Amino acid sequence: MDNLYIQKVLNGDTEGFRYFISNYKDLAFSVAISVVKDEFWAEEVVQESFIKVFQKLKTFKGHSSFKTWFYRIVINEAFQRIREEKKQHIYQNELQETELDSVEGSLNGLTPEEQTLVVQEALKLIPPKESLVLRLFYLEDQPSKTIADETGWTEANVRVILHRGRKNMLAAVNQLMLKELKTI
Structure with missing residues (x-):
């Protein structure tokens, strides 16, 4: 079409x-x-x-x-x-270190809507390449080969970025959950 x-x-x-x-x-x-x-x-x-x-x-x-x-x-x-x-020194995207490295079951106990909100906020905290690859892989259900074709990166590079993205995503979710716990 x-x-x-x-x-x-x-x-x-x-x-x-x-x-x-x-x-x-x-x-x-x-x-x-x-x-x-x-x-x-x-x-x-x-x-x-x-x-x-x-x-x-x-x-x-x-x-x-x-x-x-x-x-x-x-x-x-x-x-x-x-x-x-x-x-122009306007864009800053550094993931701040959390005081707590692991919040077990970070998303457990949250409603699906709350989980979606936390995931969306966490995607904003991680580096752009990682956010892009995670979104395409998990939310768009695209295989790493397709992501490589669309980005111009090698498939191996996509897998490395995906691996780092998962680690940083967990840290970002933990950071957000820790911040939420401090407000309670």
Whole structure:
């Protein structure tokens, strides 16, 4: 279906581009928020990505799926946004060390909604690459091979990032749970 709309847009039917926006905006936002950790920035990344896709659609060769090509653009835009913010000393993403290294069963006793909230907050605390890979692997159910294709990283690198991400995710969840325990 993507190829049909690609041809429509390339033939001058700019309204056909709505297909891509409606089908890919949520996935793009999910990927962007994993990297930039801020909704406003993620929205900007998604907008810039769609603009870039529209402008460069004629360069799409079809060697990979449109989705893979699009994901790469979103990921590159997100990391570019981080680089820009780092230059301005605005973006800071360091996981603070917790006083408690292990909170056994960190999420036990929480409702599913509370667990989802803690997971979303923890994803904001870990490094962008790890957050992205964890989100794609667990929340989007993508295999490491697909993630490697979409990010341009090697499959081995994806597995290493996934491993580190799990460790940092546990530390982030523990940090959040510890913070919550201190407020009780």
